[in-house]
Amino acid sequence: EPEVTQTPSHQVTQMGQEVILRCVPISNHLYFYWYRQILGQKVEFLVSFYNNEISEKSEIFDDQFSVERPDGSNFTLKIRSTKLEDSAMYFCASTPSSGANTEAFFGQGTRLTVV
Amino acid sequence: GESVGLHLPTLSVQEGDNSIINCAYSNSASDYFIWYKQESGKGPQFIIDIRSNMDKRQGQRVTVLLNKTVKHLSLQIAATQPGDSAVYFCAEAFSGGYNKLIFGAGTRLAVHP
Numbered sequence: 708e709p710e711v712t713q714t715p716s717h718q719v720t721q722m723g724q725e726v727i728l729r730c731v732p733i734s735n736h737l738y739f740y741w742y743r744q745i746l747g748q749k750v751e752f753l754v755s756f757y758n759n760e761i762s763e764k765s766e767i768f769d770d771q772f773s774v775e776r777p778d779g780s781n782f783t784l785k786i787r788s789t790k791l792e793d794s795a796m797y798f799c800a801s802t803p804s805s806g807a808n809t810e811a812f813f814g815q816g817t818r819l820t821v822v
Numbered sequence: 823g824e825s826v827g828l829h830l831p832t833l834s835v836q837e838g839d840n841s842i843i844n845c846a847y848s849n850s851a852s853d854y855f856i857w858y859k860q861e862s863g864k865g866p867q868f869i870i871d872i873r874s875n876m877d878k879r880q881g882q883r884v885t886v887l888l889n890k891t892v893k894h895l896s897l898q899i900a901a902t903q904p905g906d907s908a909v910y911f912c913a914e915a916f917s918g919g920y921n922k923l924i925f926g927a928g929t930r931l932a933v934h935p
Contacts, residue, residue, distance in 0.1 A: 752922050763922055798866070802921050808854050810868045811868065815864050
């Protein structure tokens with residue numbers, strides 16, 4: 708069964724450093740997303756991406772965050788200068804099309820720890 | 823503002839019993855409501871969804887009920903098994919968007935033998 712894969716599974720970084728979280732969405736999917744989950748809290752939407760541009764972003768997704776699809780398979784989330792409060796699980800997701808009834812497939816997540 | 827929340831943070835059940843997980847939402851404009859299951863160390867996994875113009879939908883061992891009058895969503899799991907132990911999230915989505923999901927806080931289901 709096709710799946711969304713994320714690397715690394717765990718990333719530890721020092722405050723102020725840049726991190727790049729990587730995702731390989733399902734190959735025939737066209738819409739890509741990043742969500743985050745602070746420990747013990749709910750999953751929060753960060754950004755959606757389609758046709759090589761951001762289609763929607765939340766207030767969490769400030770100018771410290773960026774996303775990119777550098778090639779035909781990878782989808783990355785970059786945090787330019789990490790803060791302690793960026794520590795969370797980051798989930799990548801993809802869907803084959805848009806629309807509220809389209810099932811989103813999630814990766815297993817990257818645990819980001821900022822120290 | 824928009825919010826999706828859960829009544830119970832933890833639910834413990836005996837294996838074989840039926841489980842009911844509840845969720846309250848506040849946005850009447852949502853078109854779809856979805857239940858996700860999250861096992862330890864994994865990402866959310868789709869279980870079942872329901873359109874806003876329906877009040878009940880059944881899957882394999884799961885049933886989702888939607889009561890728009892009181893803005894309440896529930897997930898019923900029949901004959902709960904140890905493999906059902908996980909955190910369950912309700913989420914809502916809106917037509918015309920890009921499938922942005924708004925998640926609730928999560929309920930942990932613990933199934934005891």
